[in-house]
Amino acid sequence: xxxxxxxxxxxxxxxxxxxxxxxxxxxxxxxxxxxxxxxxxxxxxxxxxxxxxxxxxxxxxxxxxxxxxxxxxxxxxxxxxxxxxxxxxxxxxxxxxxxxxxxxxxxxxxxxxxxxxxxxxxxxxxxxxxxxxxxxxxxxxxxxxxxxxxxxxxxxxxxxxxxxxxxxxxxxxxxxxxxxxxxxxxxxxxxxxxxxxxxxxxxxxxxxxxxxxxxxxxxxxxxxxxxxxxxxxxxxxxxxxxxxxxxxxxxxxxxxxxxxx
Amino acid sequence: xxxxxxxxxxxxxxxxxxxxxxxxxxxxxxxxxxxxxxxxxxxxxxxxxxxxxxxxxxxxxxxxxxxxxxxxxxxxxxxxxxxxxxxxxxxxxxxxxxxxxxxxxxxxxxxxxxxxxxxxxxxxxxxxxxxxxxxxxxxxxxxxxxxxxxxxxxxxxxxxxxxxxxxxxxxxxxxxxxxxxxxxxxxxxxxxxxxxxxxxxxxxxxxxxxxxxxxxxxxxxxxxxxxxxxxxxxxxxxxxxxxxxxxxxxxxxxxxxxxxxxxxxxxxxxxxxxxxxxxxxxxxxxxxxxxxxxxxxxxxxxxxxxxxxxxxxxxxxxxxxxxxxxxx
Numbered sequence: 238x239x240x241x242x243x244x245x246x247x248x249x250x251x252x253x254x255x256x257x258x259x260x261x262x263x264x265x266x267x268x269x270x271x272x273x274x275x276x277x278x279x280x281x282x283x284x285x286x287x288x289x290x291x292x293x294x295x296x297x298x299x300x301x302x303x304x305x306x307x308x309x310x311x312x313x314x315x316x317x318x319x320x321x322x323x324x325x326x327x328x329x330x331x332x333x334x335x336x337x338x339x340x341x342x343x344x345x346x347x348x349x350x351x352x353x354x355x356x357x358x359x360x361x362x363x364x365x366x367x368x369x370x371x372x373x374x375x376x377x378x379x380x381x382x383x384x385x386x387x388x389x390x391x392x393x394x395x396x397x398x399x400x401x402x403x404x405x406x407x408x409x410x411x412x413x414x415x416x417x418x419x420x421x422x423x424x425x426x427x428x429x430x431x432x433x434x435x436x437x438x439x440x441x442x443x444x445x446x447x448x449x450x451x452x453x454x455x456x457x458x459x460x461x462x463x464x465x466x467x468x469x470x471x472x473x474x475x476x477x478x479x480x481x482x483x484x485x486x487x488x489x490x491x492x493x494x495x496x497x498x
Numbered sequence: 499x500x501x502x503x504x505x506x507x508x509x510x511x512x513x514x515x516x517x518x519x520x521x522x523x524x525x526x527x528x529x530x531x532x533x534x535x536x537x538x539x540x541x542x543x544x545x546x547x548x549x550x551x552x553x554x555x556x557x558x559x560x561x562x563x564x565x566x567x568x569x570x571x572x573x574x575x576x577x578x579x580x581x582x583x584x585x586x587x588x589x590x591x592x593x594x595x596x597x598x599x600x601x602x603x604x605x606x607x608x609x610x611x612x613x614x615x616x617x618x619x620x621x622x623x624x625x626x627x628x629x630x631x632x633x634x635x636x637x638x639x640x641x642x643x644x645x646x647x648x649x650x651x652x653x654x655x656x657x658x659x660x661x662x663x664x665x666x667x668x669x670x671x672x673x674x675x676x677x678x679x680x681x682x683x684x685x686x687x688x689x690x691x692x693x694x695x696x697x698x699x700x701x702x703x704x705x706x707x708x709x710x711x712x713x714x715x716x717x718x719x720x721x722x723x724x725x726x727x728x729x730x731x732x733x734x735x736x737x738x739x740x741x742x743x744x745x746x747x748x749x750x751x752x753x754x755x756x757x758x759x760x761x762x763x764x765x766x767x768x769x770x771x772x773x774x775x776x777x778x779x780x781x782x783x784x785x786x787x788x789x790x791x792x793x794x795x796x797x798x799x800x801x802x803x804x805x806x807x808x809x810x811x812x813x814x815x816x817x818x819x820x821x822x823x824x825x826x
Contacts, residue, residue: 254638366618371606380689383603402751403599406696413688464615464649471643479804485814488807489821497766
């Protein structure tokens, strides 16, 4: 079985994002980028399935600018076998693709790669849209199990049992493969790339395909126009400074006085 | 031809009217007001018909209920099929629901099947007309707000439950209820629901509670949560926690407040022995009053707290329980 993992290049999780002077974009000049943390967990999960002998190949794919090569290399250094960059300048031209456009592109990658399992992060920490994975599953006509905290692929490779973290608790579902899952935080802790892993990554195949020239996508009808645009960013309204109290008794008195209890 | 009408979807429907339901109605009303359109409700699942009368006082144009054997256990595939079956010929301008673990699972599938652009976790609708909608969302772990413009005749959107409310005040019209029949299969043959583990609790749900008592790593587990439960008992509060607490196995995942857990905005939020990582703040910063108790005066939680107490929770919380008890 082949596993396809999608990754997104996102600003580092600890980076403080600043709004650019135009108010419409973000100042990313000094911001380091990394693999979206949830996607890194997805890469790790795919590697574990392969190491358990239930998959032969882990392919990572991203849709983005040339610089996203760095994140593909990071995934290859972790142990993925092969990488695909569907390159587009749309992001750089300030016209980022919307979720459905990216989902359609990834559905075309599925069409050409024919994986048995697709693993994606449950959300991207930059735009927090929580959208693309279910869209991809729908476009592929596949079952999905989102927010997985446990994945067990059956020995015959035909089914997978997934535990999902949902609002009410933990849900268990069984999927007949091919299927798509999205990873939650508790499914694993991603490994660090080893030095030999980083050296090897540079020799692993990394295919760059222009979005405009990606055959399977045009056969599926292309991606159309972007219909979702960020028109401006705003800082959070300032929060009034709170007060420090000296004791639990004082705290109780204030809560009571403000009629909060 | 698209109408200027709004459809709000509730699913799976519960037997009681929840905060997530009234938020969905409030969100739909806001959209309908901007569009000068009408507003319908679609209740999905085995409890839809039973729950429907509770939605009558909100004065929507019509309440539709849709139940089907394949909706008995929740799956994204079947719920997607039900929504699309109902909505595909109706040309609603705006289709919406509250962001929950279910809608985050099935609503993007609806968007893909119907080829309609989508906005998630909307905090406010800025403006809306025939082919343009401007919606405000939180991005970057709640540290920034983004105004997003969506073009086209139809939009799908989910809202944050903490940001919308609906009232029944002054509404005299009574919404008719219609049950939708659906014969064709909805379930995906390649997915089987097996079980759901829910922990029974006498406490209010996190997303329903007016008061929440949350604990972090500094609770040291059961020892600290036993103390927090005394405070929660006194205030009829829900118990919440941080990611670290769930990761340590001290509390189940459904108690987690934060970016990847629940988003809450109670009247009163106690953050006890919680340092205040941005991922936690993202889930509770809209709370009306935040009380922080932490022995580290440098803890970031104090930056967003309305009331702060620098103290060891193992001393301060029992004292607080006593003081509240004495004064009540």
